[in-house]
Amino acid sequence: MMAQQNTKKKLNKFDFSIFGDINKARPTLNGGVHTLQYRILRLFGMGLGLDQIIGTKASNGIQYTVGKNIGKQLVQKKIIVGKNKKELLASFVKAVINFKIGIPSIIKQNKNLPLIIRIDECINCSGMKNINRVICFYEAGIIAGVLSNIFNKKLDAIETKCNAKGDKYCEFKIIEN
Numbered sequence: 001m002m003a004q005q006n007t008k009k010k011l012n013k014f015d016f017s018i019f020g021d022i023n024k025a026r027p028t029l030n031g032g033v034h035t036l037q038y039r040i041l042r043l044f045g046m047g048l049g050l051d052q053i054i055g056t057k058a059s060n061g062i063q064y065t066v067g068k069n070i071g072k073q074l075v076q077k078k079i080i081v082g083k084n085k086k087e088l089l090a091s092f093v094k095a096v097i098n099f100k101i102g103i104p105s106i107i108k109q110n111k112n113l114p115l116i117i118r119i120d121e122c123i124n125c126s127g128m129k130n131i132n133r134v135i136c137f138y139e140a141g142i143i144a145g146v147l148s149n150i151f152n153k154k155l156d157a158i159e160t161k162c163n164a165k166g167d168k169y170c171e172f173k174i175i176e177n
């Protein structure tokens with residue numbers, strides 16, 4: 001009982017250390033995530049699977065919230081690092097590529113704050129059939145979480161373009177909430 005409570009507490013913090021050293025644990029397979037494997041878990045498990053059980057709106061909200069918490073951790077745990085906002089933003093771009101989430105570009109910027117972020121080759125949806133809706137709520141959450149922490153503002157990322165609704169890339173509008 002006590003052990004279960006401890007595990008629950010740790011998971012609630014979205015602390016990456018719970019995974020251990022995945023490169024050490026999977027020396028032959030290099031710890032990386034295969035795109036197909038990611039999509040099976042992400043789209044069928046976390047996306048469409050959740051939609052079926054709790055409905056699309058609640059599912060989208062959960063995916064976004066999980067992503068946002070993880071995005072915040074990326075900055076807090078210094079996986080995304082920098083001495084100033086410009087360096088942190090550059091580190092964020094690098095991390096999105098390193099994690100193979102996609103190829104990000106900042107399309108529109110206001111002072112230092114990115115207003116529109118485009119993701120090419122999105123791990124979640126690039127090349128996907130058109131299902132007439134945006135689906136990258138988890139990825140939007142990550143972007144919102146990272147940027148909220150970098151700019152110390154409550155920011156949200158709204159996906160406006162998505163491969164899953166027939167676009168050639170994903171695009172996210174950054175807004176203050």
Ligand SMILES: [Zn+2]
Binds near residue numbers: 122135163164
């Ligand atoms: Zn998308």
